[in-house]
Amino acid sequence: MTESAWAYLNGGAADELTLQANRAAWDAIKLQPRVLRDLAGGHTRVTLLGRELLHPVLLAPIAYQRLFHADGERAIAHAAAAQGAGIILSAQASVPMEDVAAPMLAEPTAGPLWFQLYWRDDRDFMRALLRRIEAAGYQALVLTVDAPVHGARDRERRIGFKLPADIRAVNLGGVKKPLNLQPGQSALFDGLMPRAATWAEVDWLRAESKLPLLLKGVTHADDAREALARGVAGLIVSNHGGRTLDTVAATAALLPPLRAAVGPDVPLLVDGGLRRGTDVLKAMALGANAVLLGRPYVHALAASGALGVAHALRLLRDELEIAMALSGCKTLADAGPALLWPTTSR
Numbered sequence: 404m405t406e407s408a409w410a411y412l413n414g415g416a417a418d419e420l421t422l423q424a425n426r427a428a429w430d431a432i433k434l435q436p437r438v439l440r441d442l443a444g445g446h447t448r449v450t451l452l453g454r455e456l457l458h459p460v461l462l463a464p465i466a467y468q469r470l471f472h473a474d475g476e477r478a479i480a481h482a483a484a485a486q487g488a489g490i491i492l493s494a495q496a497s498v499p500m501e502d503v504a505a506p507m508l509a510e511p512t513a514g515p516l517w518f519q520l521y522w523r524d525d526r527d528f529m530r531a532l533l534r535r536i537e538a539a540g541y542q543a544l545v546l547t548v549d550a551p552v553h554g555a556r557d558r559e560r561r562i563g564f565k566l567p568a569d570i571r572a573v574n575l576g577g578v579k580k581p582l583n584l585q586p587g588q589s590a591l592f593d594g595l596m597p598r599a600a601t602w603a604e605v606d607w608l609r610a611e612s613k614l615p616l617l618l619k620g621v622t623h624a625d626d627a628r629e630a631l632a633r634g635v636a637g638l639i640v641s642n643h644g645g646r647t648l649d650t651v652a653a654t655a656a657l658l659p660p661l662r663a664a665v666g667p668d669v670p671l672l673v674d675g676g677l678r679r680g681t682d683v684l685k686a687m688a689l690g691a692n693a694v695l696l697g698r699p700y701v702h703a704l705a706a707s708g709a710l711g712v713a714h715a716l717r718l719l720r721d722e723l724e725i726a727m728a729l730s731g732c733k734t735l736a737d738a739g740p741a742l743l744w745p746t747t748s749r
């Protein structure tokens with residue numbers, strides 16, 4: 404990929420401390436395996452939002468994937484469908500949402516097909532977008548709540564990142580309203596933030612669409628409880644891959660207190676720094692119902708298109724099975740706190 408695309412994909416906010424912490428946190432957690440258990444007939448299946456999945460891996464929403472391969476999001480749809488993985492398609496996808504949905508819906512063993520939203524302060528536009536998402540066959544909405552503005556991404560600034568002329572968010576039409584600032588007003592606090600989503604917009608989305616709504620980017624227990632009180636169907640524990648607010652805690656550290664806050668039955672997914680099958684197993688032991696894979700699948704996309712992504716997903720699933728077998732876990736329901744070495748600092 405180009406140096407500019409590399410900086411966009413791999414960079415984080417500010418000093419990239421959260422970006423580094425995400426990976427380091429999974430490394431710091433140690434497993435405490437059990438032996439001599441009967442594991443015949445074991446499997447990686449899980450249930451999420453009432454649906455049984457072959458395994459707990461979904462592809463995280465990442466924008467503008469034609470930056471990395473000419474096929475972009477079409478390629479990841481074919482790969483995910485072939486490997487039983489789910490997709491959360493970014494609102495800023497660089498191919499039409501219908502093109503992504505088609506291979507996923509044609510494969511009975513494909514994972515979930517969800518659509519990620521950023522709020523736009525134009526309810527007519529949002530209403531039309533919701534109708535299109537539903538008509539295309541998407542099964543849930545994921546509202547990103549931790550990025551009302553971009554983080555201070557120094558890598559992108561230094562390299563002068565900008566989208567090529569032939570790549571854009573093809574599913575987002577319309578024209579954004581001008582800020583119309585008065586002299587002395589802040590473009591951020593007086594212009595952008597009055598248009599950002601609040602809990603009122605969460606209520607509006609729930610009322611406006613029949614699809615279940617999940618919130619992505621929840622890191623505080625009080626916000627998690629508020630979301631549940633408003634009927635949100637699930638949460639994604641995320642710090643945006645370290646791309647928004649730097650020095651936020653690693654998602655591996657955030658996951659256990661959020662699980663404690665919402666109880667055992669709320670769907671809870673996690674992303675950020677997951678690279679190996681052992682990471683997936685650790686996430687399940689900490690209380691996740693499924694995980695999101697991010698940057699690794701885009702590297703696979705850049706290397707070999709759909710085949711690269713399918714290969715990466717197969718490797719991760721194989722590693723998860725190996726980790727389960729060597730830890731004494733017949734199913735992922737066996738992965739709990741007892742699987743983790745108790746002196747681990749989280």
